[in-house]
Amino acid sequence: MNAIDDAIARHERIALQVSGGRDSLACLYLLRPHWSKLTVYWCNTGDPFPETEAIMRGVRAIVPQFVEIAGNQPGVVAGFGLPSDIVPADSTTIGVVANGGGQLIQDRYSCCARTYIVPMHERMVLDGITLVIRGQKQADQLKAPVRSGAVDLGIEYLFPIEDWSTQQVMDYLREQDAPILRFYEMLDGAPDCMTCSAYWENGAAKYLKRYHPEHHVEVQRRLDIINAAVAPSIAHFNREIS
Ligand code: SF4
Secondary structure (H helix, E strand, O other): OOHHHHHHHOOOOEEEEEOOOHHHHHHHHHOHHHHHHEEEEEEEOOOOOHHHHHHHHHHHHHOOOEEEEEOOHHHHHHHHOEEEOOOOHHHOHHHHHHOOOOOOEEEHHHHHHHHHHHHHHHHHHHOOOOEEEOOOOOOOOOOOOOOOOOEEOOEEEEOOOOOOOHHHHHHHHHHOOOOOOHHHHHOOOOOOOOOOOOOHHHOHHHHHHHHOHHHHHHHHHHHHHHHHHHHHHHHHHHHHHO
16 A cells, blocks of 8 residues: 555545646645545635636536635735835834834734645644645745644644655646646746735746736836845845945
């Protein structure tokens, strides 16, 4: 019995978490023999790419159990500020209060946690899930701090493609004749939100400009706001360090 068969045989409440990215899609195809025993969960951030929505409609149509969880990126951004890779102290909640106003900015990880990581985990607990399967890879720059086989707070984690490379994932998807979204090949990571103003290393702005120009305008507007909010701290930093 391999690790996938073994884990699935030991659990009754199993979740396959998918994002619409290439790794989770590869996991979905790899687990095809077990679809009847698991539920596919997708957290719609509330600001998904139409490409992602289209692929999730396709997934919903072919799996026996599918749950869509409602994320609320617009509400999180309205409440906690624009997500950014740099957060000046004056743009934190306390900083804005102390200054009597200013641009509220949140770090990108908190924004993701508020928008979809926490809602997904809360749903796992609510549904009594004891095995979570994800397309997490060891080669990923950003990943949960658990390895496949770990048990945390009563939930076991299984990452069937943990040791795969990105090239292996793409080759496998082609072998399976799976749909290949254009951003699987054009971006380092599948973007979760169309108006995200963070994760600058992913190069999503260029992709947006080409395929979703109206959203590119909005993201540039947000980046301009962040630029203006960050500039004083950068100037002070440069003065101190020189
Ligand atoms: S992808 Fe960007 S906008 Fe979406 S939840 Fe994460 S930080 Fe926020």
